[in-house]
Amino acid sequence: MKLTLWTYEGPPHVGAMRVATGMKGMHYVLHAPQGDTYADLLFTMIERRNHRPPVTFTTFQARDLGGDTANLFKDSARDAYDRFQPQAMIVGASCTAELIQDDPGGLAEALGLPIPVIPLDLPSYQRKENFGADETFYQIVKALAQPMPRTEAITCNLLGATALGFRHRDDVTEVTRLLSLMGISVNVAAPMGATPDDIARMGQAHFNVLLYPETGEAAARHLERACGQPYTKIVPIGVGATRDFLHEVSALTGLSAKVDESGLRLPWWSASVDSTYLTGKRVYIFGDATHVTTAARIAATEIGFEVVGMGCFNREFARPLRAAAKAYGVEPLITDDYLEVEAEIARLQPELILGTQMERHIGKRLGIPCAVISAPVHVQDFPARYSPQMGFEGANVIFDSWIHPLVMGLEEHLLTMFREDFEFHDEAGASHHGGKAVPRQEEELPTYVVPAGQDLSAPLDRYAAMIPDIPIITPSGEVVWLPDAERELKKIPFFVRGKAKRNTERYATDRGLFEISVDTLYEAKAHYAR
Amino acid sequence: MSLDLPSDGCRSTPVLKERGQREVFCGLTGIIWLHRKMQDAFFLVVGSRTCAHLLQSAAGVMIFAEPRFGTAILEEKDLAGLADANAELDREVGRLLARRPDIRQLFLVGSCPSEVIKLDLARAAERLNQQHAPHVRVYNYSGSGIETTFTQGEDACLAAMVPTLAPTAARDLLIVGAMPDVVEDQCLALLSAMGIGPIRVLPAHRAGELPHVGENTVFALVQPFLGDTHAALIRRGARHIPAPFPFGEEGSTAWLRAIADEFGVPRDLFESVIAAPRARAQKAIAAQAAELRGKSVFFFPDSQLEIPLARFLVRECGMTAIEVGTPYLHEGLVGPDLDLLPKGPVISEGQDVEKQLDRVRAASPDLTVCGLGLANPLEAEGFATKWAIELVFTPVHFYEQAGDLAGLFSRPLRRKAILRKEAAE
Numbered sequence: 002m003k004l005t006l007w008t009y010e011g012p013p014h015v016g017a018m019r020v021a022t023g024m025k026g027m028h029y030v031l032h033a034p035q036g037d038t039y040a041d042l043l044f045t046m047i048e049r050r051n052h053r054p055p056v057t058f059t060t061f062q063a064r065d066l067g068g069d070t071a072n073l074f075k076d077s078a079r080d081a082y083d084r085f086q087p088q089a090m091i092v093g094a095s096c097t098a099e100l101i102q103d104d105p106g107g108l109a110e111a112l113g114l115p116i117p118v119i120p121l122d123l124p125s126y127q128r129k130e131n132f133g134a135d136e137t138f139y140q141i142v143k144a145l146a147q148p149m150p151r152t153e154a155i156t157c158n159l160l161g162a163t164a165l166g167f168r169h170r171d172d173v174t175e176v177t178r179l180l181s182l183m184g185i186s187v188n189v190a191a192p193m194g195a196t197p198d199d200i201a202r203m204g205q206a207h208f209n210v211l212l213y214p215e216t217g218e219a220a221a222r223h224l225e226r227a228c229g230q231p232y233t234k235i236v237p238i239g240v241g242a243t244r245d246f247l248h249e250v251s252a253l254t255g256l257s258a259k260v261d262e263s264g265l266r267l268p269w270w271s272a273s274v275d276s277t278y279l280t281g282k283r284v285y286i287f288g289d290a291t292h293v294t295t296a297a298r299i300a301a302t303e304i305g306f307e308v309v310g311m312g313c314f315n316r317e318f319a320r321p322l323r324a325a326a327k328a329y330g331v332e333p334l335i336t337d338d339y340l341e342v343e344a345e346i347a348r349l350q351p352e353l354i355l356g357t358q359m360e361r362h363i364g365k366r367l368g369i370p371c372a373v374i375s376a377p378v379h380v381q382d383f384p385a386r387y388s389p390q391m392g393f394e395g396a397n398v399i400f401d402s403w404i405h406p407l408v409m410g411l412e413e414h415l416l417t418m419f420r421e422d423f424e425f426h427d428e429a430g431a432s433h434h435g436g437k438a439v440p441r442q443e444e445e446l447p448t449y450v451v452p453a454g455q456d457l458s459a460p461l462d463r464y465a466a467m468i469p470d471i472p473i474i475t476p477s478g479e480v481v482w483l484p485d486a487e488r489e490l491k492k493i494p495f496f497v498r499g500k501a502k503r504n505t506e507r508y509a510t511d512r513g514l515f516e517i518s519v520d521t522l523y524e525a526k527a528h529y530a531r
Numbered sequence: 532m533s534l535d536l537p538s539d540g541c542r543s544t545p546v547l548k549e550r551g552q553r554e555v556f557c558g559l560t561g562i563i564w565l566h567r568k569m570q571d572a573f574f575l576v577v578g579s580r581t582c583a584h585l586l587q588s589a590a591g592v593m594i595f596a597e598p599r600f601g602t603a604i605l606e607e608k609d610l611a612g613l614a615d616a617n618a619e620l621d622r623e624v625g626r627l628l629a630r631r632p633d634i635r636q637l638f639l640v641g642s643c644p645s646e647v648i649k650l651d652l653a654r655a656a657e658r659l660n661q662q663h664a665p666h667v668r669v670y671n672y673s674g675s676g677i678e679t680t681f682t683q684g685e686d687a688c689l690a691a692m693v694p695t696l697a698p699t700a701a702r703d704l705l706i707v708g709a710m711p712d713v714v715e716d717q718c719l720a721l722l723s724a725m726g727i728g729p730i731r732v733l734p735a736h737r738a739g740e741l742p743h744v745g746e747n748t749v750f751a752l753v754q755p756f757l758g759d760t761h762a763a764l765i766r767r768g769a770r771h772i773p774a775p776f777p778f779g780e781e782g783s784t785a786w787l788r789a790i791a792d793e794f795g796v797p798r799d800l801f802e803s804v805i806a807a808p809r810a811r812a813q814k815a816i817a818a819q820a821a822e823l824r825g826k827s828v829f830f831f832p833d834s835q836l837e838i839p840l841a842r843f844l845v846r847e848c849g850m851t852a853i854e855v856g857t858p859y860l861h862e863g864l865v866g867p868d869l870d871l872l873p874k875g876p877v878i879s880e881g882q883d884v885e886k887q888l889d890r891v892r893a894a895s896p897d898l899t900v901c902g903l904g905l906a907n908p909l910e911a912e913g914f915a916t917k918w919a920i921e922l923v924f925t926p927v928h929f930y931e932q933a934g935d936l937a938g939l940f941s942r943p944l945r946r947k948a949i950l951r952k953e954a955a956e
């Protein structure tokens with residue numbers, strides 16, 4: 002038994018729902034109690050889907066348990082077939098139905114439906130959402146895809162995109178576009194967008210592109226074995242990774258990896274002098290292993306941040322993540338307990354978090370800006386505009402979305418130079434975030450005249466709202482901040498104060514000091530100067 | 532509005548009872564508002580990852596102050612031996628209470644998996660009570676989907692508290708049902724102004740403020756889904772004051788009048804207390820009702836608020852009800868509302884969602900009240916919808932909120948009209 006407040010992943014049957022909902026012509030009959038239908042709203046509300054997920058829940062109740070839940074399942078499956086006429090069906094159990102052991106696979110088979118019925122065995126008490134999606138897609142591919150003659154032109158399949166995935170919709174479009182630059186067209190993109198009939202013709206492709214190892218790797222391995230299709234190992238997120246990916250595809254196909262890069266802006270945006278201030282900014286990265294690993298490479302080599310910590314919530318991918326962490330000389334954190342992640346971030350005091358919606362909340366509490374790079378998703382992660390993560394346009398999108406939460410370069414200098422200014426104080430926050438300027442409470446100036454034209458009705462920006470939570474001095478019990486030093490610390494702009502505090506305390510501890518004076522603060526600053 | 536009964540109400544209307552796929556939340560969802568209402572309580576769900584995921588998703592936005600609810604997720608080894616599961620539960624509760632000394636009430640909440648493996652949470656609560664008394668009181672109830680639908684979770688929670696309430700011989704008025712604080716204050720102010728008191732409420736904000744109950748207690752419900760709590764209070768000898776539920780001006784007046792009559796409040800005092808807020812409510816409803824009048828409404832089952840709300844929309848806003856679906860129809864509680872609802876709509880209990888969708892498409896109502904899983908798909912088909920969950924998460928009871936309540940229904944129609952105009956240009 003493990004006490005959990007918030008979770009990074011849902012149960013495995015939600016992963017199966019992500020596969021079914023991404024597909025067309027597929028139906029999922031799920032043996033589950035009433036209440037499990039909440040999962041529909043993930044798709045209809047968070048992703049704003051305009052159709053119900055193609056899922057029939059048996060919604061058994063307590064009174065059914067004494068009776069015949071098996072017949073309830075059979076009736077539901079038969080009704081679902083009659084009503085929706087799918088090309089194929091997947092059947093399985095949620096956590097509760099797993100306990101009553103009705104064997105949905107066997108029951109469905111006994112119905113003798115005239116379509117392929119694929120049983121799923123997803124152990125709810127051991128595994129989680131990503132496993133559920135990966136396993137479901139694998140079972141579908143295993144049941145439906147056959148070796149077949151290759152297409153005349155070079156084609157590939159795109160594997161792993163699902164409903165409710167982080168930017169999957171746009172990544173599929175972008176990678177399709179990227180491959181077309183090499184002269185390769187897409188045979189089938191699956192599961193998202195594919196029908197069972199499409200799955201059946203996946204064997205025609207010359208190779209597979211594994212977009213998301215978390216949800217597509219088992220299928221990729223199967224197709225390699227069963228249909229002799231090699232698959233790509235590099236996920237094209239970031240400029241370097243996209244170029245490497247093109248070379249990998251070139252090696253598989255013999256086509257040239259040289260493509261038109263005129264739409265790629267990240268390298269120049271990063272090289273232009275305005276971005277100098279990004280140099281060595283300390284970032285912490287957490288999410289699914291694939292997005293974290295690719296983000297670390299972009300952060301370290303394409304934007305010039307310093308990766309101070311990284312981790313993932315999906316234990317299945319701990320090994321590649323550990324290897325990546327080693328390259329940046331950081332200790333990886335593999336956990337699905339967000340309290341551990343929060344403690345790690347609080348300890349490291351990064352200047353930017355690249356994380357999930359959970360880390361965005363952690364950042365809010367700790368006063369650290371955050372850009373979202375990975376699932377679990379939130380309604381904000383389904384923008385109306387085109388915003389892929391993969392390919393060259395993905396790199397452009399990433400530059401913008403990571404830089405936006407930070408205070409801008411010149412503004413950072415002004416805040417440092419004029420930190421005594423009543424408008425440049427901490428609570429003012431970053432000027433481009435749209436919050437209204439909040440005047441500092443001046444003891445000697447209790448009233449403040451709102452400048453003409455300033456709209457006070459504008460809603461407070463989330464950054465402005467989080468400022469009061471910034472911990473300024475938390476006595477650690479080991480070192481004591483003298484009042485002068487504490488006052489001096491408060492003069493340091495909020496976006497570097499956490500780092501200054503941490504460095505000073507470490508400096509003091511390393512030297513066996515029990516008190517921190519103004520001198521200690523500046524000695525530490527000189528010591529850690531970069 | 533007149534409180535006269537329509538010549539023919541819906542109480543005698545035959546109920547369409549359906550069994551099929553139910554598109555509803557389970558009772559665990561109630562934790563989302565209950566843990567905010569009871570400020571020294573922690574809700575520990577003993578369940579699966581699905582339960583944790585539901586609570587996180589149903590909250591819509593994650594409430595990221597460290598929440599006073601959590602899920603003890605059952606793992607493979609807990610299923611193998613129940614003795615171990617009990618030991619694990621005791622350990623997790625011990626850790627939790629050590630970390631949160633502010634917690635004075637702990638609810639062990641049963642889920643579908645804990646019910647199916649027959650983990651006896653009543654025994655566990657007893658055992659934990661002995662360990663942690665007097666600092667913490669441990670209760671248990673089931674919020675499982677196999678036993679409870681959405682708001683029935685609150686009912687199960689309150690019903691679990693009733694047997695432990697201290698006895699009293701006083702003639703107290705007990706108001707039952709969780710309301711937002713602002714609404715509760717309005718309710719108590721109105722009743723106090725009529726000279727009624729002492730008044731106690733269940734649930735209370737803190738363990739120390741829990742009401743007492745006995746044979747002289749009279750109670751009124753502010754929510755129509757509290758059937759088990761109603762029965763538990765009757766078992767303690769308390770007496771129920773039946774009334775229409777306090778939604779809209781008419782419902783609020785009828786509800787207050789039933790209590791005022793019970794306490795012998797003079798009619799002129801009653802009228803003088805309600806006159807101003809009642810007039811404000813009428814005015815506020817009129818503004819919204821202009822957009823609702825003559826429009827039709829179709830309710831999918833969700834919170835059990837459907838029958839009182841249909842009564843409000845039909846009688847005070849001039850709408851026509853086509854179907855009023857409710858997950859569970861407790862005639863003893865919603866009878867007075869059924870009496871007031873003019874005959875006409877189909878009254879349905881339970882659900883077969885596919886058949887109900889067929890009916891809504893055939894009826895083509897102007898407004899469909901439904902859950903979050905159905906709202907966007909129906910909008911995409913051209914139906915204007917109102918998410919039912921907002922009716923539970925928004926202050927909607929009593930006079931000052933009556934206009935807001937009507938506004939919740941008129942806004943989707945107004946929005947549709949605005950967007951249609953834009954599309955036409």
